[in-house]
Ligand code: SF4
């Protein structure tokens with residue numbers, strides 16, 4: 001996110017969860033169905049206070065599980081409502097079956113997800129294993145670096161999901177505890193501005209339109225199912241355009257510029273890391289430090305993981321000699337994390353492409369320190385100078 | 401079979417391509433179950449005797465597939481396009497009437 005500086009006096013101090021709950025208050029969804037889970041609990045806890053105090057018009061459905069919460073959200077959305085929920089980790093895993101129903105039925109549900117490790121062993125701290133496990137569920141996935149981005153992304157997500165050419169559900173991520181519970185100064189928009197920006201939902205086939213009855217979820221066998229999946233493929237291509245279209249409009253009301261990804265000191269970089277979410281902030285600091293020592297280091301921070309901006313990412317990375325892709329989850333393929341696999345595949349078409357290594361990092365909330373990121377750049381520098389790659393997949397800050 | 405033909409035509413043609421089909425497998429008209437002929441699933445066929453029938457409508461209430469055809473308050477026959485042959489109608493027809501008997505298909 002590139003920021004047009006506003007006066008700090010206009011900023012407010014909020015945690016990530018508070019910022020997301022405030023965005024939800026401004027979105028004022030018709031229905032919110034949810035079930036609590038650490039570290040996302042606060043989002044709906046704060047929001048339910050808004051509902052109880054009459055500050056939103058939302059119908060709250062307190063479900064008995066996340067599977068039910070997502071089911072109720074889908075039902076409400078099919079009825080024509082603007083419906084939301086929020087979750088994390090095991091909760092997202094319990095929703096897994098219904099995630100496919102939401103996307104397959106083309107319901108533009110928007111859901112903040114606070115990234116957290118998954119059991120076993122039990123861990124409540126940040127990594128991206130939960131949402132990376134949902135990457136093939138047909139949802140748009142947007143990752144936020146900080147509370148400001150989480151707030152901005154959530155408001156944009158409504159427009160992206162409900163875009164007439166898209167009509168897909170969208171999850172908006174932030175890092176558990178690091179961002180969800182970290183206090184930060186951020187700029188919110190006036191309620192009226194948000195209301196005008198998101199407008200009213202225009203559902204395609206609302207179930208509550210009793211004069212035009214429709215069937216949702218019919219049996220769809222060999223004769224039609226494949227055509228409906230082909231439509232979802234197309235919708236994801238359209239989502240990429242819609243994300244940029246909505247970002248351009250959002251910049252006009254906020255002064256915050258968003259794209260499919262963000263780069264930092266990448267143009268002349270000889271070594272780069274690709275890293276999502278909160279660790280990008282640490283990386284920016286390390287880059288400034290290493291640049292002062294004469295090392296040409298840079299960063300690319302993906303914002304949108306689904307749809308995957310393959311061509312755009314490849315164009316941005318193809319001329320950099322050495323690249324480390326940082327994955328805050330492992331797909332246990334033995335070939336590295338999901339971000340690494342997809343970025344490498346995106347570069348397959350290019351004759352000239354970087355030497356690439358993968359760092360699995362920060363699992364279960366393992367702290368990502370300045371020294372951690374610096375050690376990655378030092379490793380890349382050795383690879384660049386010697387041409388010796390060594391292990392393709394590495395584990396950052398794991399004790400031997 | 402006036403009820404059946406009155407239905408709005410289903411706009412989903414069997415050869416429709418992905419660009420023209422409604423998104424999400426949604427069927428944008430009601431009453432489409434009528435277009436799906438389930439009669440072929442039947443292994444026992446209810447045979448109705450119009451001479452015996454007193455049009456009490458018990459079978460019409462119980463039939464799970466809405467296959468008892470009625471006109472002007474009188475039973476007029478069975479919709480074999482949708483009747484799945486469960487035999488409930490024969491079972492519930494009053495014992496002193498017994499206007500419906502089940503016969504194996506194809507015998
Ligand atoms: S056999 Fe079953 S389905 Fe067929 S008419 Fe009788 S009750 Fe209905």
Ligand code: SF4
Nearest residue numbers: 453454456457459493
């Ligand atoms: S239950 Fe028997 S008597 Fe009554 S309407 Fe049906 S067939 Fe006729």
